[in-house]
Amino acid sequence: EVQLVESGGGLVKPGGSLRLSCAASGFSFSSYSMNWVRQAPGKGLEWVSSISSESSYIYYADSVKGRFTISRDNARNSLYLQMNSLRVEDTAVFYCARDPYNDRPPGWYFDLWGRGTLVTVSS
Amino acid sequence: EIVLTQSPDTLSLSPGERATLSCRASPGATNFLAWYQQKPGQAPRLLIYDAFNRATGIPGRFTGSGSGTDFTLTISSLEPEDFAVYHCQQHSSWPLTFGGGTKVEIK
Numbered sequence: 001e002v003q004l005v006e007s008g009g010g011l012v013k014p015g016g017s018l019r020l021s022c023a024a025s026g027f028s029f030s031s032y033s034m035n036w037v038r039q040a041p042g043k044g045l046e047w048v049s050s051i052s053s054e055s056s057y058i059y060y061a062d063s064v065k066g067r068f069t070i071s072r073d074n075a076r077n078s079l080y081l082q083m084n085s086l087r088v089e090d091t092a093v094f095y096c097a098r099d100p101y102n103d104r105p106p107g108w109y110f111d112l113w114g115r116g117t118l119v120t121v122s123s
Numbered sequence: 124e125i126v127l128t129q130s131p132d133t134l135s136l137s138p139g140e141r142a143t144l145s146c147r148a149s150p151g152a153t154n155f156l157a158w159y160q161q162k163p164g165q166a167p168r169l170l171i172y173d174a175f176n177r178a179t180g181i182p183g184r185f186t187g188s189g190s191g192t193d194f195t196l197t198i199s200s201l202e203p204e205d206f207a208v209y210h211c212q213q214h215s216s217w218p219l220t221f222g223g224g225t226k227v228e229i230k
Contacts, residue, residue, distance in 0.1 A: 045159075045167065045210055047219040061218050095166055108214050109157035111178065113166035 002026035002112060004096045009077060009117030016086050016121070022079040022096030030074035033057075033099040033106035036081050038092035039116075049081065049092070050106035057105050064090075086121045093118050125152050125213050127222035135230040142198040144225045146211035150193040155215040158187055158196045162207045162226075170209075171196065214225070 008020040022034070036048040049070040051061045065077060069082040079096055094117055097110035146156065154174040155196045159167035169178040171187035174194060184186055184199040198205055206229050211222040 044223045045212070045221040047212075047221065050219070060215055073147075100172070107217065107219065109169060109172050109212060110159075111169050111172075113168070115166050 004098065004114035006094065006096050006114045006117040009086075009119045011070060011085075011120045011122065012086055013123055014088055014121055017082070017084045018119060019088065019097075020080075020081040020083065020094055020117060020119070024077045024079065024096075024098075028082060028102065029077040031102035033104065033108075034072060034079045034104065035097045035099065035110060036070060036079075037095045037097050037113075038090075039095070040089075040092045043092075046092075047109065050099075050108065051079070052105050053103065059106065077094075081118070086119075088121050091119060091121050124194045125150060125216060125220055126219055127152075127211050127213055128152055129209075129211060129222035129225045131225060133228060135228050136201055137230045138201050138203055140201050142196075142201055142205070142227055144196040144198075144209055144227070146189075146194040146196070146222050148192050148194070148215075152194075152213035152215040154190050155213055156165055156187075156189070157214070158185075159210045159212065160205075160207045161210060163217050166209060192221070198227075206224045 005023045033052045035050045051070045065087045071080045096114040098112040099108045100111040130145045158171040158222045161167040175187040186197045208226045
């Protein structure tokens, strides 16, 4: 089955760190650019970061630049998001999402989504 | 940054009625616009890409149209499972951006 499964969310204090993971299965993970998208409670979707298949191209939203780091391990079919200096406004469900085309740089729409993992930043 | 403005915020309709959702891009997004459906507690699902192409498995009652600055998602006859929140997203330029969403609720 083609799927993405996020993990690593939880409750963290402002200023703290958290590392999210996304496990991919059922498709050739190493061929696709991948993304993180978040959704604050009751709010719309916000793109967070994108990474190309070989990690050559990486992009961040201004709201997380310098605090979050996206990475991937193609041998483990996994995508990661290291989140440092977390703020209350980072509270959201974080989704892992796949680009629709293999072997192309990122910057498209998202054709496969995980179910998300909740990150709560609160003292 | 391309700002996407969706309207209305909420659309109250009955099953069988036609739904027309708007997404306005400023500045324009050429044809690089996608639509997603999201139900409570679920991840978004891709409906339409590149303004008018239906994603795999999406029923024909969903139609995307428009280009440049004005885009429309039309649901020709609402089924009970269509009541959800709909998001538009542009991939014309970085950063990738989403609209605020339109909720289609049962009247």
